[in-house]
Amino acid sequence: MTSHSRTPQPAPLGNWPTPLEAMPRLARSLGLGADDLWIKRDDLTGLGGGGNKIRKLEWICGTALADGATHLVTTGAAQSNHARLTAAAGARLGLGVVLVLAGTPGSSAAGNLALDGLFGATVVWAGDVRGAALGAVAEQVAGRLRDRGAVPALVPFGGSSVLGARGYAQCGRELLAQAPGLATVVVAAGSGGTMAGLVDTLGPARVLGVHCGAVADPAGTVSALASGLSDTTVEPGSLRLRLDQVGEGYGALTEPVMAALTRTARTEGIVLDPVYTGRAMAGLIAAVEDGDIVPGQRTVFLHTGGLPGLFGHPAALAAAEAELTVGEADLTVGE
Numbered sequence: 400m401t402s403h404s405r406t407p408q409p410a411p412l413g414n415w416p417t418p419l420e421a422m423p424r425l426a427r428s429l430g431l432g433a434d435d436l437w438i439k440r441d442d443l444t445g446l447g448g449g450g451n452k453i454r455k456l457e458w459i460c461g462t463a464l465a466d467g468a469t470h471l472v473t474t475g476a477a478q479s480n481h482a483r484l485t486a487a488a489g490a491r492l493g494l495g496v497v498l499v500l501a502g503t504p505g506s507s508a509a510g511n512l513a514l515d516g517l518f519g520a521t522v523v524w525a526g527d528v529r530g531a532a533l534g535a536v537a538e539q540v541a542g543r544l545r546d547r548g549a550v551p552a553l554v555p556f557g558g559s560s561v562l563g564a565r566g567y568a569q570c571g572r573e574l575l576a577q578a579p580g581l582a583t584v585v586v587a588a589g590s591g592g593t594m595a596g597l598v599d600t601l602g603p604a605r606v607l608g609v610h611c612g613a614v615a616d617p618a619g620t621v622s623a624l625a626s627g628l629s630d631t632t633v634e635p636g637s638l639r640l641r642l643d644q645v646g647e648g649y650g651a652l653t654e655p656v657m658a659a660l661t662r663t664a665r666t667e668g669i670v671l672d673p674v675y676t677g678r679a680m681a682g683l684i685a686a687v688e689d690g691d692i693v694p695g696q697r698t699v700f701l702h703t704g705g706l707p708g709l710f711g712h713p714a715a716l717a718a719a720e721a722e723l724t725v726g727e728a729d730l731t732v733g734e
């Protein structure tokens with residue numbers, strides 16, 4: 400290695416390895432063996448309230464620091480977990496953070512957005528734009544920062560570049576050590592980097608992605624990222640992707656998702672979010688129902704975080720409140 404080589408190094412931001420825990424009561428409620436279903440706690444990565452973006456941000460921020468960055472600029476929805484964790488990473492590393500968010504001011508100040516404020520991030524509202532148009536606004540913001548003498552680093556949507564996905568190749572290695580004999584890991588697929596990194600380590604046959612409606616072409620997105628990580632092409636058709644949990648779209652709450660939230664909370668005391676992990680669990684339940692996941696094999700559910708998003712989602716909060724039992728204790732509890 401020469402002094403000019405630019406091997407990227409991750410910036411330490413999280414606590415590794417994250418725990419792997421059993422979910423025996425949820426397993427039994429689904430007709431699986433008590434030992435068949437496990438949960439990988441990537442909601443417990445630590446910094447900023449936790450979540451899967453921390454693994455990607457370690458690589459992206461490490462490279463940004465090596466490049467002399469003074470600011471991080473990224474994009475997302477108003478309730479973006481990725482934006483919130485980028486804000487936390489910037490605070491930890493002493494970098495300024497600008498969040499270019501889809502939407503208009505005043506729409507909501509709850510959930511992730513409240514935390515963005517605590518972490519000291521600057522928000523630029525981009526209006527009703529998505530995809531490349533949102534990225535274009537981020538480029539303009541970065542250009543203005545450069546004009547003023549700053550060194551901005553553009554963090555890709557969801558932290559999903561080949562560099563960021565390296566963090567999930569590492570998560571796959573943790574799973575190989577923690578869950579020998581793993582048959583399937585179930586993961587929410589948003590911007591795709593999480594699934595792509597797992598596919599790189601575990602192969603496409605052991606990773607079941609549940610599309611959340613964040614990108615137009617999930618198979619193409621994941622296959623491009625996974626191919627970028629490896630020497631071989633990962634064909635879109637080789638990926639296990641469920642497309643049946645999107646419903647009315649990314650931000651909309653569905654009945655199977657709300658059922659998954661209450662079932663997981665009541666059997667295991669684990670909270671999921673309405674956009675990502677709730678869809679992933681609804682997809683896992685559907686996969687048990689249609690025989691894609693079977694008893695006697697080890698399944699791991701990847702908890703990717705997102706709890707603040709629950710508190711920024713009025714429909715999910717109203718549905719949760721409607722679940723509240725008031726009055727005499729229910730004698731069937733504990734069944």
Ligand SMILES: *Cc1c(COP(=O)(O)O)cnc(C)c1O
Nearest residue numbers: 480589590591592593675703705
């Ligand atoms: C971003 C996110 C995901 C999806 O991860 P991608 O790498 O974008 O596919 C899943 N769960 C939560 C809570 C997230 O914030």
